[in-house]
Amino acid sequence: SAGIYGLLAAVAAGAWMQRRARGLGWTMPIALTLLSALLIVAVLGKSGMDHAAHVGGWIAGFVGGLVAFTTAGRVALGVLALAALGLALI
Numbered sequence: 001s002a003g004i005y006g007l008l009a010a011v012a013a014g015a016w017m018q019r020r021a022r023g024l025g026w027t028m029p030i031a032l033t034l035l036s037a038l039l040i041v042a043v044l045g046k047s048g049m050d051h052a053a054h055v056g057g058w059i060a061g062f063v064g065g066l067v068a069f070t071t072a073g074r075v076a077l078g079v080l081a082l083a084a085l086g087l088a089l090i
Contacts, residue, residue, distance in 0.1 A: 001053075001054065001057075002050070002053040002054050002056060002057030002058075003057060004057075005036065005039065005040060005054050005055075005057040005058040005061065006057040006058060006060050006061025006064070007061060008032075008035075008036035008039065008058070008061065009033075009036050009037075009057075009058045009059070009060075009061035009062035009065060010061040010062065010064055010065030010068070011032060011036075011065065012029065012032035012033040012035075012036050012062065012065065013061070013062045013063070013064070013065025013066045013068075014065045014068070014069070015028050015029040015032050015033075016029045016033070016066070017065070017066060017068075017069040018069070036058065037058070040054050040055060040058055064077060
């Protein structure tokens, strides 16, 4: 589920990065950011859930979504993906 929050945050970050290029204005990026963040707040009161994973997934997804629009960020994300794959195969 932390990965889902990360994907939602990455979409919100992508909206921020593409706001001017696509003529999105302020409404869509703000709405996507608030919606994805409010989904975390909605589950904070439930026991038995790993809230740190949800928040960490959201933060990682948002940062990943921001850096995915830069060349250096895409290279870094590719290296991290290969490293994670290598660790998973060990």
